Amino acid sequence: MTVANLVIRVGTTMPYIPSQVSLETTVQKVAYEQALHDFALTDLFTHLQNCFSSEFDSQHITKPESEMIAALLVQQLAKNLDSHLVAAYLKAIRQGKEEVVPEPIAMEYPESTDLPAKFPTATPIPRFIYGDRLRLCPVSIDGEVETDTDTGRYIGHYYAYAPHHCHWMWKYVIWLDKDSVSASWCVATIAWEDELEAVTQEESIS
Structure with a gap:
């Protein structure tokens, strides 16, 4: 019996579902949830559901609505992908070599890995003093x-x-x-x- 055969009609008795199918469904669900987490979509859903605006404050965003908006946002991102932004992040990652990035990178253009043009005149003063x-x-x-x-x-x-x-x-x-x-x-x-x-x-x- 395939998953396609397990269609439950309204008013009918629930058919027998083999344990193998149940296991496969569970595994697929876990993999799906993990994929959402890995690509930060879970956080996106949460932020969308907690999003408020004067235009729709009277009604909280539902989970299906947040998922639909997330899909639209991802589609827009794919259509309007900035190649310069991608190149800047790729260069930053490659420059990092073996170092681990402990925190997510903010959505802004990383600075160039070249020595700053205004060095050293515009360089921040070190916080500590020699001998500290x-x-x-x-x-x-x-x-x-x-x-x-x-x-x-x-x-x-x-x-x-x-x-x-x-x-x-x-x-x-x-x-x-x-x-x-x-x-x-x-x-x-x-x-x-x-x-x-x-x-x-x-x-x-x-």
Whole structure:
């Protein structure tokens, strides 16, 4: 018996559905839901259902309506795809090499990976001062936040393209403390400016 044969007519008794067909249907549904999640359509549906406007505030958007609007938006995206935007993102991804992008890229043109034309006059001033004691910000690993991270002295910095943010920013060279987490196998490390935080004077004394 095929899925096409399992048509249930109004007023008739529900036919017997073999377990194999039920399993296939379940697997297909799971795969479908996963595909929606992977391509961020689940989030799009949610945003659409929570969308309000003075033109339709009196009636909440239903799920079927949000799915229809999402389909129309995807169709419009396909028809009006900006090749320059695609090329900019592709270049940013390729420049990233082995680095992992931890957050979704905002829908804006990434900066060029070429050195900024106004460097160094329009370059942001580094947040930290030479000699500052810094710590790598704790990150979440498998749902658990690190309790100990590397600490050390800021001994240098350079301006580089940050592929995870798609723009240029400062990267710091940190000479690790002797009791730092990674001190047993390296003497220094590098980190982006937004990955560092200052060690307070009280912490330095302790």
